[in-house]
Amino acid sequence: MSRIRSALRRTALVTIGAAAVFGAAAGQAVAAPPPSDVGVQVIGGTRAAQGEFPFMVRLSMGCGGALYTPSIVLTAAHCVSGTGNNTSITATAGVVDLQSSSRITRRSTYVHQAPGYPNGDDWALIKLNSPITNLATLPIATSTAFDSGTFTVAGWGAATEGGGQQRFLLKANVPFISDTQCRSASGYSGLIAAEEICAGNWNSGGVDTCQGDSGGPMFRRNNNNAWVQVGITSWGIGCARPQAPGVYTQVSTFASAIASAAASLP
Known part of the structure:
Protein backbone atom coordinates (compact mmCIF):
# COMPACT_ATOMS: atom_id res chain seq x y z
CA MET A 1 0.00 0.00 0.00
CA SER A 2 1.32 3.43 -0.84
CA ARG A 3 2.71 5.41 2.07
CA ILE A 4 1.37 8.64 0.52
CA ARG A 5 -1.44 9.30 3.00
CA SER A 6 -3.47 12.07 4.50
CA ALA A 7 -1.58 11.59 7.75
CA LEU A 8 0.94 14.24 8.59
CA ARG A 9 4.59 13.45 7.96
CA ARG A 10 6.79 14.77 10.73
CA THR A 11 8.89 17.06 8.55
CA ALA A 12 9.24 20.83 8.46
CA LEU A 13 10.56 23.49 6.12
CA VAL A 14 13.71 24.90 7.66
CA THR A 15 17.13 25.97 6.50
CA ILE A 16 19.90 24.88 8.82
CA GLY A 17 23.39 25.58 7.62
CA ALA A 18 26.36 26.87 9.53
CA ALA A 19 24.09 29.45 11.14
CA ALA A 20 21.62 26.75 12.25
CA VAL A 21 18.53 28.82 11.55
CA PHE A 22 15.48 27.93 13.64
CA GLY A 23 11.91 29.12 13.99
CA ALA A 24 10.83 28.56 10.38
CA ALA A 25 7.21 27.85 9.62
CA ALA A 26 6.09 24.25 9.54
CA GLY A 27 5.46 22.78 6.11
CA GLN A 28 6.73 20.32 3.54
CA ALA A 29 10.36 19.35 3.84
CA VAL A 30 12.70 20.11 0.99
CA ALA A 31 13.00 16.99 -1.16
CA ALA A 32 10.20 15.34 0.81
CA PRO A 33 6.95 13.71 -0.42
CA PRO A 34 3.98 15.62 -1.86
CA PRO A 35 1.99 18.13 0.23
CA SER A 36 -0.47 15.49 1.46
CA ASP A 37 2.38 14.12 3.54
CA VAL A 38 3.41 17.35 5.11
CA GLY A 39 3.83 16.87 8.60
CA VAL A 40 5.02 16.80 12.06
CA GLN A 41 9.10 18.15 17.29
CA VAL A 42 8.69 16.95 20.67
CA ILE A 43 5.49 18.12 22.37
CA GLY A 44 5.27 17.85 26.15
CA GLY A 45 9.02 17.50 26.40
CA THR A 46 11.80 19.05 28.45
CA ARG A 47 15.14 20.44 27.37
CA ALA A 48 17.88 17.84 26.96
CA ALA A 49 21.19 18.37 28.74
CA GLN A 50 24.31 19.03 26.71
CA GLY A 51 25.86 15.65 25.90
CA GLU A 52 22.83 13.65 27.03
CA PHE A 53 22.13 12.28 23.55
CA PRO A 54 25.41 12.77 21.65
CA PHE A 55 24.16 10.76 18.66
CA MET A 56 21.41 13.27 17.76
CA VAL A 57 21.71 15.03 14.40
CA ARG A 58 19.77 17.92 12.88
CA LEU A 59 19.45 17.88 9.08
CA SER A 60 19.06 20.98 6.95
CA MET A 61 15.95 19.77 5.09
CA GLY A 62 13.98 20.01 8.34
CA CYS A 63 14.44 16.49 9.73
CA GLY A 64 16.31 14.73 12.49
CA GLY A 65 18.57 11.73 12.47
CA ALA A 66 21.03 9.69 14.53
CA LEU A 67 24.66 8.76 14.01
CA TYR A 68 24.58 5.15 12.84
CA THR A 69 28.35 5.28 12.36
CA PRO A 70 30.72 8.27 12.71
CA SER A 71 30.17 9.02 9.00
CA ILE A 72 26.58 7.82 8.40
CA VAL A 73 23.29 9.29 9.63
CA LEU A 74 20.15 7.14 9.83
CA THR A 75 16.98 9.10 9.04
CA ALA A 76 13.58 8.66 7.36
CA ALA A 77 13.15 7.88 3.66
CA HIS A 78 10.52 10.59 3.30
CA CYS A 79 13.14 13.19 4.32
CA VAL A 80 15.22 12.62 1.17
CA SER A 81 14.53 12.69 -2.56
CA GLY A 82 16.12 9.42 -3.68
CA THR A 83 19.36 7.48 -3.88
CA GLY A 84 22.55 8.93 -5.32
CA ASN A 85 25.25 11.55 -4.95
CA ASN A 86 24.01 14.45 -2.84
CA THR A 87 26.03 17.34 -1.43
CA SER A 88 23.08 19.56 -0.49
CA ILE A 89 22.41 18.38 3.08
CA THR A 90 24.05 19.92 6.14
CA ALA A 91 24.17 17.82 9.31
CA THR A 92 24.55 19.60 12.65
CA ALA A 93 25.64 17.55 15.68
CA GLY A 94 27.33 17.69 19.06
CA VAL A 95 25.09 20.33 20.65
CA VAL A 96 21.61 20.79 22.08
CA ASP A 97 21.66 24.50 21.09
CA LEU A 98 21.71 24.79 17.31
CA GLN A 99 23.27 28.26 17.64
CA SER A 100 26.15 27.07 19.81
CA SER A 101 29.63 27.91 18.56
CA SER A 102 30.58 24.34 19.53
CA ARG A 103 28.29 22.78 16.94
CA ILE A 104 29.78 20.29 14.51
CA THR A 105 28.68 20.46 10.89
CA ARG A 106 29.20 18.12 7.97
CA ARG A 107 27.96 18.03 4.39
CA SER A 108 26.40 15.02 2.75
CA THR A 109 28.11 13.20 -0.07
CA TYR A 110 25.65 10.39 -0.82
CA VAL A 111 22.10 9.40 0.13
CA HIS A 112 20.60 5.91 0.15
CA GLN A 113 16.81 5.86 0.27
CA ALA A 114 15.27 2.48 1.15
CA PRO A 115 14.27 0.84 -2.15
CA GLY A 116 10.88 -0.21 -0.80
CA TYR A 117 9.79 3.37 -0.13
CA PRO A 118 7.07 4.74 -0.51
CA ASN A 119 5.38 1.37 -0.05
CA GLY A 120 6.73 1.13 3.50
CA ASP A 121 10.46 1.05 4.33
CA ASP A 122 10.62 4.58 5.73
CA TRP A 123 14.37 4.72 6.35
CA ALA A 124 17.39 6.27 4.65
CA LEU A 125 21.13 6.70 5.14
CA ILE A 126 23.15 9.87 4.61
CA LYS A 127 26.92 9.60 4.10
CA LEU A 128 28.91 12.54 5.53
CA ASN A 129 31.95 14.13 3.93
CA SER A 130 34.06 13.28 6.97
CA PRO A 131 33.42 11.24 10.12
CA ILE A 132 32.41 12.74 13.45
CA THR A 133 34.79 10.78 15.63
CA ASN A 134 34.25 12.41 19.03
CA LEU A 135 30.54 11.57 19.42
CA ALA A 136 28.85 8.32 20.40
CA THR A 137 26.83 6.51 17.77
CA LEU A 138 23.41 4.93 18.39
CA PRO A 139 23.20 1.16 17.84
CA ILE A 140 19.96 -0.09 16.30
CA ALA A 141 17.85 -2.97 17.56
CA THR A 142 18.39 -6.19 15.63
CA SER A 143 15.47 -8.05 17.19
Whole structure:
Protein backbone atom coordinates (compact mmCIF):
# COMPACT_ATOMS: atom_id res chain seq x y z
CA MET A 1 0.00 0.00 0.00
CA SER A 2 1.32 3.43 -0.84
CA ARG A 3 2.71 5.41 2.07
CA ILE A 4 1.37 8.64 0.52
CA ARG A 5 -1.44 9.30 3.00
CA SER A 6 -3.47 12.07 4.50
CA ALA A 7 -1.58 11.59 7.75
CA LEU A 8 0.94 14.24 8.59
CA ARG A 9 4.59 13.45 7.96
CA ARG A 10 6.79 14.77 10.73
CA THR A 11 8.89 17.06 8.55
CA ALA A 12 9.24 20.83 8.46
CA LEU A 13 10.56 23.49 6.12
CA VAL A 14 13.71 24.90 7.66
CA THR A 15 17.13 25.97 6.50
CA ILE A 16 19.90 24.88 8.82
CA GLY A 17 23.39 25.58 7.62
CA ALA A 18 26.36 26.87 9.53
CA ALA A 19 24.09 29.45 11.14
CA ALA A 20 21.62 26.75 12.25
CA VAL A 21 18.53 28.82 11.55
CA PHE A 22 15.48 27.93 13.64
CA GLY A 23 11.91 29.12 13.99
CA ALA A 24 10.83 28.56 10.38
CA ALA A 25 7.21 27.85 9.62
CA ALA A 26 6.09 24.25 9.54
CA GLY A 27 5.46 22.78 6.11
CA GLN A 28 6.73 20.32 3.54
CA ALA A 29 10.36 19.35 3.84
CA VAL A 30 12.70 20.11 0.99
CA ALA A 31 13.00 16.99 -1.16
CA ALA A 32 10.20 15.34 0.81
CA PRO A 33 6.95 13.71 -0.42
CA PRO A 34 3.98 15.62 -1.86
CA PRO A 35 1.99 18.13 0.23
CA SER A 36 -0.47 15.49 1.46
CA ASP A 37 2.38 14.12 3.54
CA VAL A 38 3.41 17.35 5.11
CA GLY A 39 3.83 16.87 8.60
CA VAL A 40 5.02 16.80 12.06
CA GLN A 41 9.10 18.15 17.29
CA VAL A 42 8.69 16.95 20.67
CA ILE A 43 5.49 18.12 22.37
CA GLY A 44 5.27 17.85 26.15
CA GLY A 45 9.02 17.50 26.40
CA THR A 46 11.80 19.05 28.45
CA ARG A 47 15.14 20.44 27.37
CA ALA A 48 17.88 17.84 26.96
CA ALA A 49 21.19 18.37 28.74
CA GLN A 50 24.31 19.03 26.71
CA GLY A 51 25.86 15.65 25.90
CA GLU A 52 22.83 13.65 27.03
CA PHE A 53 22.13 12.28 23.55
CA PRO A 54 25.41 12.77 21.65
CA PHE A 55 24.16 10.76 18.66
CA MET A 56 21.41 13.27 17.76
CA VAL A 57 21.71 15.03 14.40
CA ARG A 58 19.77 17.92 12.88
CA LEU A 59 19.45 17.88 9.08
CA SER A 60 19.06 20.98 6.95
CA MET A 61 15.95 19.77 5.09
CA GLY A 62 13.98 20.01 8.34
CA CYS A 63 14.44 16.49 9.73
CA GLY A 64 16.31 14.73 12.49
CA GLY A 65 18.57 11.73 12.47
CA ALA A 66 21.03 9.69 14.53
CA LEU A 67 24.66 8.76 14.01
CA TYR A 68 24.58 5.15 12.84
CA THR A 69 28.35 5.28 12.36
CA PRO A 70 30.72 8.27 12.71
CA SER A 71 30.17 9.02 9.00
CA ILE A 72 26.58 7.82 8.40
CA VAL A 73 23.29 9.29 9.63
CA LEU A 74 20.15 7.14 9.83
CA THR A 75 16.98 9.10 9.04
CA ALA A 76 13.58 8.66 7.36
CA ALA A 77 13.15 7.88 3.66
CA HIS A 78 10.52 10.59 3.30
CA CYS A 79 13.14 13.19 4.32
CA VAL A 80 15.22 12.62 1.17
CA SER A 81 14.53 12.69 -2.56
CA GLY A 82 16.12 9.42 -3.68
CA THR A 83 19.36 7.48 -3.88
CA GLY A 84 22.55 8.93 -5.32
CA ASN A 85 25.25 11.55 -4.95
CA ASN A 86 24.01 14.45 -2.84
CA THR A 87 26.03 17.34 -1.43
CA SER A 88 23.08 19.56 -0.49
CA ILE A 89 22.41 18.38 3.08
CA THR A 90 24.05 19.92 6.14
CA ALA A 91 24.17 17.82 9.31
CA THR A 92 24.55 19.60 12.65
CA ALA A 93 25.64 17.55 15.68
CA GLY A 94 27.33 17.69 19.06
CA VAL A 95 25.09 20.33 20.65
CA VAL A 96 21.61 20.79 22.08
CA ASP A 97 21.66 24.50 21.09
CA LEU A 98 21.71 24.79 17.31
CA GLN A 99 23.27 28.26 17.64
CA SER A 100 26.15 27.07 19.81
CA SER A 101 29.63 27.91 18.56
CA SER A 102 30.58 24.34 19.53
CA ARG A 103 28.29 22.78 16.94
CA ILE A 104 29.78 20.29 14.51
CA THR A 105 28.68 20.46 10.89
CA ARG A 106 29.20 18.12 7.97
CA ARG A 107 27.96 18.03 4.39
CA SER A 108 26.40 15.02 2.75
CA THR A 109 28.11 13.20 -0.07
CA TYR A 110 25.65 10.39 -0.82
CA VAL A 111 22.10 9.40 0.13
CA HIS A 112 20.60 5.91 0.15
CA GLN A 113 16.81 5.86 0.27
CA ALA A 114 15.27 2.48 1.15
CA PRO A 115 14.27 0.84 -2.15
CA GLY A 116 10.88 -0.21 -0.80
CA TYR A 117 9.79 3.37 -0.13
CA PRO A 118 7.07 4.74 -0.51
CA ASN A 119 5.38 1.37 -0.05
CA GLY A 120 6.73 1.13 3.50
CA ASP A 121 10.46 1.05 4.33
CA ASP A 122 10.62 4.58 5.73
CA TRP A 123 14.37 4.72 6.35
CA ALA A 124 17.39 6.27 4.65
CA LEU A 125 21.13 6.70 5.14
CA ILE A 126 23.15 9.87 4.61
CA LYS A 127 26.92 9.60 4.10
CA LEU A 128 28.91 12.54 5.53
CA ASN A 129 31.95 14.13 3.93
CA SER A 130 34.06 13.28 6.97
CA PRO A 131 33.42 11.24 10.12
CA ILE A 132 32.41 12.74 13.45
CA THR A 133 34.79 10.78 15.63
CA ASN A 134 34.25 12.41 19.03
CA LEU A 135 30.54 11.57 19.42
CA ALA A 136 28.85 8.32 20.40
CA THR A 137 26.83 6.51 17.77
CA LEU A 138 23.41 4.93 18.39
CA PRO A 139 23.20 1.16 17.84
CA ILE A 140 19.96 -0.09 16.30
CA ALA A 141 17.85 -2.97 17.56
CA THR A 142 18.39 -6.19 15.63
CA SER A 143 15.47 -8.05 17.19
CA THR A 144 12.06 -7.16 18.64
CA ALA A 145 13.31 -7.65 22.22
CA PHE A 146 13.19 -3.92 22.95
CA ASP A 147 10.18 -2.98 20.81
CA SER A 148 7.89 -2.36 23.80
CA GLY A 149 7.92 -0.54 27.13
CA THR A 150 8.64 3.16 27.45
CA PHE A 151 10.66 4.90 24.76
CA THR A 152 12.52 8.21 24.59
CA VAL A 153 12.13 10.61 21.68
CA ALA A 154 14.12 13.78 21.03
CA GLY A 155 14.17 16.52 18.42
CA TRP A 156 14.27 20.18 17.47
CA GLY A 157 10.84 20.24 15.86
CA ALA A 158 7.68 22.11 16.83
CA ALA A 159 6.63 22.17 20.49
CA THR A 160 2.99 22.65 19.46
CA GLU A 161 1.06 21.33 16.47
CA GLY A 162 1.80 23.67 13.57
CA GLY A 163 4.39 25.58 15.61
CA GLY A 164 7.89 26.69 14.74
CA GLN A 165 11.14 24.77 15.01
CA GLN A 166 13.12 24.87 18.23
CA ARG A 167 16.59 26.17 18.96
CA PHE A 168 17.16 23.69 21.81
CA LEU A 169 16.85 19.91 21.72
CA LEU A 170 13.80 18.62 23.59
CA LYS A 171 13.19 15.11 24.93
CA ALA A 172 10.16 13.16 26.12
CA ASN A 173 9.08 9.66 27.10
CA VAL A 174 6.32 7.88 25.19
CA PRO A 175 4.78 4.48 26.05
CA PHE A 176 4.37 1.65 23.55
CA ILE A 177 0.93 1.18 21.98
CA SER A 178 0.01 -2.19 20.49
CA ASP A 179 -0.63 -2.56 16.76
CA THR A 180 -4.24 -3.57 17.44
CA GLN A 181 -4.96 -0.52 19.54
CA CYS A 182 -3.12 1.77 17.15
CA ARG A 183 -5.07 0.50 14.14
CA SER A 184 -8.32 1.24 15.94
CA ALA A 185 -7.55 4.97 15.87
CA SER A 186 -9.13 7.06 13.14
CA GLY A 187 -6.75 7.26 10.17
CA TYR A 188 -4.45 4.46 11.35
CA SER A 189 -5.98 1.44 9.62
CA GLY A 190 -3.09 1.41 7.14
CA LEU A 191 -0.48 0.80 9.83
CA ILE A 192 2.05 -1.80 8.62
CA ALA A 193 2.39 -3.96 11.73
CA ALA A 194 5.62 -5.67 10.68
CA GLU A 195 7.32 -2.36 9.87
CA GLU A 196 5.97 0.23 12.29
CA ILE A 197 5.64 0.87 16.05
CA CYS A 198 3.12 3.20 17.67
CA ALA A 199 3.83 5.17 20.84
CA GLY A 200 2.17 7.92 22.85
CA ASN A 201 -0.33 8.62 25.61
CA TRP A 202 -3.45 6.95 24.23
CA ASN A 203 -6.13 8.58 26.39
CA SER A 204 -4.66 11.97 27.17
CA GLY A 205 -2.23 12.71 24.33
CA GLY A 206 -0.04 15.65 25.26
CA VAL A 207 3.34 14.05 24.49
CA ASP A 208 4.50 13.31 20.96
CA THR A 209 6.90 14.06 18.15
CA CYS A 210 5.74 16.76 15.72
CA GLN A 211 6.78 18.92 12.73
CA GLY A 212 10.53 18.78 12.29
CA ASP A 213 11.13 15.50 14.12
CA SER A 214 10.90 13.19 11.09
CA GLY A 215 13.87 10.88 10.83
CA GLY A 216 14.88 11.31 14.44
CA PRO A 217 15.34 8.25 16.64
CA MET A 218 13.03 6.63 19.17
CA PHE A 219 15.21 4.74 21.63
CA ARG A 220 15.32 3.01 25.02
CA ARG A 221 17.76 1.31 27.36
CA ASN A 222 18.85 -2.26 26.64
CA ASN A 223 19.78 -4.91 29.21
CA ASN A 224 23.17 -3.26 29.68
CA ASN A 225 21.53 0.14 30.31
CA ALA A 226 22.87 1.44 27.00
CA TRP A 227 20.72 3.30 24.47
CA VAL A 228 19.43 1.31 21.50
CA GLN A 229 17.36 2.71 18.65
CA VAL A 230 14.03 0.98 18.09
CA GLY A 231 12.24 3.47 15.83
CA ILE A 232 12.53 6.32 13.33
CA THR A 233 9.99 9.14 13.57
CA SER A 234 7.69 8.70 10.59
CA TRP A 235 4.09 9.97 10.72
CA GLY A 236 0.98 10.66 12.75
CA ILE A 237 -2.39 12.43 12.72
CA GLY A 238 -1.62 15.91 14.01
CA CYS A 239 0.59 16.07 17.09
CA ALA A 240 -0.03 14.86 20.65
CA ARG A 241 -3.76 14.36 20.13
CA PRO A 242 -5.60 11.76 22.25
CA GLN A 243 -6.00 8.43 20.46
CA ALA A 244 -3.68 9.60 17.67
CA PRO A 245 -0.22 8.23 18.50
CA GLY A 246 3.06 8.80 16.75
CA VAL A 247 4.12 6.11 14.28
CA TYR A 248 7.77 5.05 14.00
CA THR A 249 9.63 2.85 11.54
CA GLN A 250 10.46 -0.40 13.33
CA VAL A 251 14.22 -0.55 12.80
CA SER A 252 14.58 -4.18 13.90
CA THR A 253 12.64 -5.17 10.76
CA PHE A 254 15.22 -3.43 8.59
CA ALA A 255 18.39 -3.95 10.65
CA SER A 256 20.08 -6.27 8.17
CA ALA A 257 19.07 -4.15 5.17
CA ILE A 258 20.38 -1.02 6.89
CA ALA A 259 23.67 -2.73 7.73
CA SER A 260 24.06 -3.99 4.17
CA ALA A 261 23.30 -0.58 2.69
CA ALA A 262 25.70 1.15 5.07
CA ALA A 263 28.50 -1.22 4.14
CA SER A 264 28.01 -0.53 0.44
CA LEU A 265 27.84 3.28 0.53
CA PRO A 266 30.44 4.87 -1.75
